[in-house]
Amino acid sequence: MQSHFTEQDTERYYDTEEANYRLFWDKEGSVHWGYFTDATGGDFLAASAYLNELMLAKSGIDKSSLVLDIGCGNGNTAIWIAENRPCKITGIDLSGVRAGNAAEAAAKLDSELSARLRFEKASATALPFEDGSFSHVWSQATIYHVPDKEAVLDEAYRVLAKGGTFIFDDLTKPKPQVSEQAQKYVYDRLLYDTPFSFTGYQDSLKAHGFEVVEAEDLSSHLKTSYEKLREMAGDATARGLGDFTGLVTAYEHMAAAITEGDLGWALYVCKK
């Protein structure tokens, strides 16, 4: 089943909701979920930062790497990678507002760092790059939004050099038919649908030519993320930063959908 939402719906959503997310999710502008460990405890932003560290360690990105971040948002992760590895990174995002914020943030960095970063508005389904341009394709919390996920996998494969690494996290749909509640409060709210379960995703990656090196089901971390985000949206409402009561309810539904097996989250590391 394919999403009935368009890329234009998603672009409009992220262009207009940008400021709101900063009020309760991460004031620095990052919008992805967290991987909780003993070290992060229940701190959502520490868990969100830990996901970056985990993925960077698994990616093998080093000083000779040419990295593409698909759905880079405000550029937070790409900038963090460039600060931690002397590689070159290009970030693309469908939202012109977010790609513009990323470019502005990069321009304020020291010249050596900013010279290794590039951001532009583009869609994951039509990447404006030559075949084999990158040693690494990276993506966080993005592909679920794209109605044509097969096109994203085709494009990721095309722009990767032979032997390159595709590392990404994405939402999964553990069963084909989800409850009405999950449809309304999870899939429709996120402008999202997917044909991929945790294992179905791997089958599709293989069909696209990738070797799946590692796959980890992160659903329990997604549930903890939404429990924490519910608290954060509630706190922001109580502090008068905005009315996030709708999101408090939505995030309760997100956590419930994961418990009911209507929603999942996974990390994949693949080789071309």
Ligand SMILES: C[S@@+](CC[C@H](N)C(=O)[O-])C[C@H]1O[C@@H](n2cnc3c(N)ncnc32)[C@H](O)[C@@H]1O
């Ligand atoms: C949840 S945010 C994640 C942003 C960023 N990766 C992060 O971790 O902060 C999802 C991002 O995907 C972008 N996006 C959605 N559909 C896209 C597409 N077809 N091509 C490129 N970016 C897309 C959105 O504009 C948004 O910035």
